[in-house]
Amino acid sequence: AQEKIELKDKIRRLLKEQQAVLVAHYYVDAELQELAEETGGCVSDSLEMARFGRDHAAQTLVVAGVRFMGETAKILSPQKRILMPDLDATCSLDLGCPADEFAAFCDAHPDRTVVVYANTSAAVKARADWMVTSSIGLDIVAHLHAQGKKILWAPDKHLGDYIQKQTGADMLLWQGSCLVHDEFKGVELELLREEYPDAKILVHPESPAAVVALADVVGSTSQLINAVKTLPATTFIVATDNGILYKMQQAAPHKKLIIAPTAGNSATCKSCAHCPWMAMNGLRNLAAVLESGSNEVIVDTEIGTAAHLCIDRMLQFAA
């Protein structure tokens, strides 16, 4: 406990000295989210993280999240110094979509508008027409569909399938998945719903179709937090990373929140439904990178310039 207090003090001091700002995702440890909030940084979903990093005056951003979030910050602000507690914090969607294989997929379907999820490498984004996050993917694909465009979508097959069903767009899907959300199970969720018949079910669209089908609300992390705040129910079953509980509980202190069942575990399993790469962010490595200036995110200039176009297109659309 003493070590934690000292590390937090050190982080607060170093952020101030270096005029740096902490940008954290909802899935990282609660203590990092707390620090980001109290030091004037942000805690949010991937769309807001990108916007906040771009618009903040600080010249050093410390991104507590996974690699693509650090890369997006760098691509949007190449002149800023972007640090991450651990540069190996990746994402199964990014790992499952190598840039060379993706380029071949695009080459084979030149008639399609290429839409990629934020959870990809800068090199994959460099090949895309649009980048989307889970909070805006549906609107952007609906917009493209209305223009008669056919879509090539990568990499999350569940999110792609959900958007396809909602919009009716012609979408060719890459077959990637998130290793956390892919574990949520429809049958077990139905059983849990029988135990809590008044509960509302909140689902991140990276979850399988059988889970999405049971949802009262499907949305990005911030949209799910908003649902807990605004819906009149007192119990919620939540199919997303359990890191989100910190903010959800803060938003609605008296409501009961239950993480949806994953394969082979009980609904109360603490170590399930948590991204192993988000978990690589901690107080120790955060303090260490601020102290040493190591773990700077570097994006190749040519790739960054190409990737900027598709990210900026999304931000313009969202504005």
Ligand code: 13P
């Ligand atoms: P959000 O954009 O909803 O925060 O999702 C990011 C992510 O990695 C979900 O697994």
Ligand code: SF4
């Ligand atoms: Fe990637 Fe899933 Fe982790 Fe999000 S929770 S960063 S999609 S592996």
